[in-house]
Amino acid sequence: MIRVLVVDDSTFMRNALVALLEQDPDIKVAATARDGQEALKKAAELDVDIVTLDVEMPRLDGLSTLQELMRTNPLPVIMVSSLTESGAETTLKAMEQGALDFIPKTMSNDRDRFGVELRRKVKAVARKKTIIKMKYRRINHIVPPVVPRPPSQPADYVQTPCRGPRDLVVIGVSTGGPPVVQKVLAALPADIPACILIAQHMPAAFTGPFAKRLDSVCKISVSEAENGDKFKNGHAYVCPGGKHIGVRMRGPLPEVVVTEEPRKALYKPTVNVLMETAGRAMGRRTLGVMLTGMGSDGCDGAKVLREKGGCLIAQSEASCVVYGMPKAVVDAGLANLILDAEDIAKAIIATVKG
Template identity: 45%
Template sequence: MIRVLVVDDSAFMRNMITKFLTSNHQIAVAGTARNGEEALRKIEELRPDVVTLDIEMPVMDGKETLKRIMAKESLPVIMVSSLTQRGAEITIECLEIGAIDFVAKPSGSISVDLYKVREELIEKVLTAGRTKLKARPAPALKPKPEAHQEVVAESVIRPARSGSAKQLVCIGTSTGGPKALQRVLPKLPKTLKAPVFVVQHMPAGFTASLANRLNHLSEVTVKEAENGERAQDGCVYIAPGGKNMAVHLEQGELVISLDDRDTVSRHKPSVDYLFNSLAPLKSFDKIAVIMTGMGSDGTEGVKSLLQHSGGTVIAESAESCVVFGMPKAVINNGLANEIKHVDEIAAAIMTYMKKERA
């Protein structure tokens, strides 16, 4: 049983969230709190497995409360955010501080239509409850060579190297992704001779804030992708929340297209959707990276990449993943060339860039 503390200044919202969560037999609400100060006391008293934490509260807001929680213990926290620009910016900051994930209120601080995110909230609480967080970011681990041999299946497809081909990098991630991207993208040099395409599972209204934050921290340019724009080397394009991103070739240039079609994986944006669009581009060598996240979005896309035109596949290791779902699916299907701690992924990308250019 996963025991949850629900923190929100609105009695209506506390009751709604409690009702939704307790409808699942695997979840029990251990208690509720009206503000951050009360939440900190209840955490000490009740020792919950997961906390749902409203951002906008009197006395002590969600961001300050989260800082205090993270300073004392490794407790999975899910932020409950309003769909405003300021709410999005604070949410991204909270993910950096250590929140495992977030749920967006559909219509403001008191959302009578919260039922729209009921299943999402339940799913994220279940995932958080099964997650063992580390109190501090782990140092980069260097697995022994024989350990790699035990994990990487023998059927792994080796990259096709064309030598003179142009290159591109594509990254897929979900739960824990914003913080993982912060540990990868700032390590890429501004002289990167390839565009980077990123799918981070996130709803509409939040990816622009994520891109702005990452751009501030990085040498490469990071931006939310726009429909019809031409991709440039040294630029990272993040798929907008609620939209699928595809890339096609037009007069020798890579052009981004966005749409809101539903996908088999149910994610929007979808990693599979992006990777499938890149698969036919035989004149480009591809470095595909699958990082932390629940589920298996990206596995079918990686298969398509390798079957159509080859490529190099880097999967994040279990040691650094918040949720070892998406990378595990790629590894178990024998698709990973490299398994790397998140702090080693940027260096691995650059190593393959050098190999391809040599």
Template identity: 40%
Template sequence: MAIRVLVVDDSSFFRRRVSEILEQDPLLTVVDTAANGQEAVEKARSVRPDVITMDIEMPVMNGIAAVRAIMQATPTPVLMFSSLTHEGAQATLDALDAGAMDFLPKRFEDIARSKEEAILQLQQRVKAIARRRAVVPPRVSASPGRPLSALAGERSRPLHTAAPTTPAPAVPGLERRSLPRRSGKSYQLLAIGTSTGGPVALQKVLTLLPANFPHPIVLIQHMPGTFTTAFAARLDGLCQIRVKEAQDGDQLRPGHAYLAPGGKQMMFEGRPGAARLRIIEGNDKVNYKPCVDITFASAAKTYGGKVLAVVLTGMGADGREGARLLKDQGASVWAQDEESCVVYGMPQAVAKAGIATESLPLPLIGEAIINEMGH
């Protein structure tokens, strides 16, 4: 049966363009359109689509407020369309906090090298998130010193007052799951790779780590260059550890996380304990910029087996070959389990190849990392 999509945008041209692209796939059908967030909320209730594509900047009610209202009334997977600007990045991160599952740039040429590739990416993203159950974010109440603005007309929250609002999907039997037994291995680096669903997953994991976490952390999230600066700043405001967008020459320090900049590749040079980051321009022959495989492979060369690598939710198989190299050196490799992923692609690739030693639900991963590495 075809996946039923509601297309929301205040531009009639863009609504028509997105609808035409989606209708090219026999597995997708556009059941209705809406011109603003209020219409989207009403039609989500009446039409009951499987997926909603949503603009951010709209009259009457913007996309962030609409996502929040939809998640409370009729939870539905939402794909946001965003501008590749700093303001667009902040707004998109707010939409993901509100419950949206994924995002794409409104300028399709920014995500692909050809028109055909861009069309395929949009169709694949819609189909991928349609398979997952939307999750209702809890309501966030103001805390002393951290006021929250009224939600109805809110465009975006200031960076350092954001709060993690979207939990991982409910995991059946989680209350019966126990942490993996500590391996006793010696570590010098935590490396985490992710894509679709990653911003919320990373937030969930990193906010659990203590300020005195004893090792440096590297983060590889598939994300445009204009987004990684804002995302690193947001994580830094939420976490006890320090988080920054990685820069060429950064010396790796315990309790600090370094987010690979979008559009570039992150590697290591030097020796463990005194290693520095190398940030290089992305090669057009590599599909992902940043690429998990490249960073993991470089970690294997520099740190050998003294790495815990974690592969979180995401489309595709990026990270599998880098994780294989790490495991060959004696490193530990964990994957997020299927039930808690937005898209079980990257973790599945690692698990099916027999590389992952643990397959863990998202709510347990942060605590499991502390248990394994925090001694």
């Protein structure tokens, strides 16, 4: 049974979250809290597995509550965010400071879809309770008990080198992705001889602030993609939420495609479109990277990318928030390399430069 602490200053929202969560027999709301101070008290008193945390609250806001929680009683946290620009920026900061995922409040306009997504995220993220406690004990200089670290790759998985040079890097990512994308991009040199395209499952209001945040902390330049953008070395394009990003050839030169098709795709952006179009347009010039995320989006596209001579790196289970999308390509035998998050940038640099 997953025990949840629901934190929100709105009585209506608290009641809605409780009702939606408890539709799953494996989830129990252990308590609710109206603000950050009450949340910290109840988190200390109760044995809960995960916290859903409102971003904007009186007395102690979501970000301050998160910081104190990770200092005193680290737990998996999902931020429940408004879709304002300030809400997006605060949510991205929260993920840098320990929150594992977020869900936009405006999804509650479609109650059934919101409930399905909320329960799915809670069940996926709650599994990280032990890892979160170990990580923040280390950060807070509390010596944890020794627990064997899971291997980065399956024992029977044969890795094959990603040989270069390759001048296009395509990244697919979902749950738990923003901090990992930032870690990878921030480690790349400004003069890396490749263009980077990113399909991150994220609402439209978040992708602009996400791109700006990356641009401010990375040596490479980062922007939200627009249809027809030209490929530039040392530049990363983030797909706008609600649309798809891909590659097409304009004569001998590749360019960025931003489109609403396929409209019926489960995810917008879908990683499948990015991986498949990159493979078809640029083949062996492409390096694919599959990062943390639920489900298997990107696996079909990765198959095309590999068939056309592309190379693929998958993030390891040990370093993923949710080992779904990388697992799908590993299980399908499509990953050339399986690497921990901190080793991916080094592998990108080596492969791109050949």
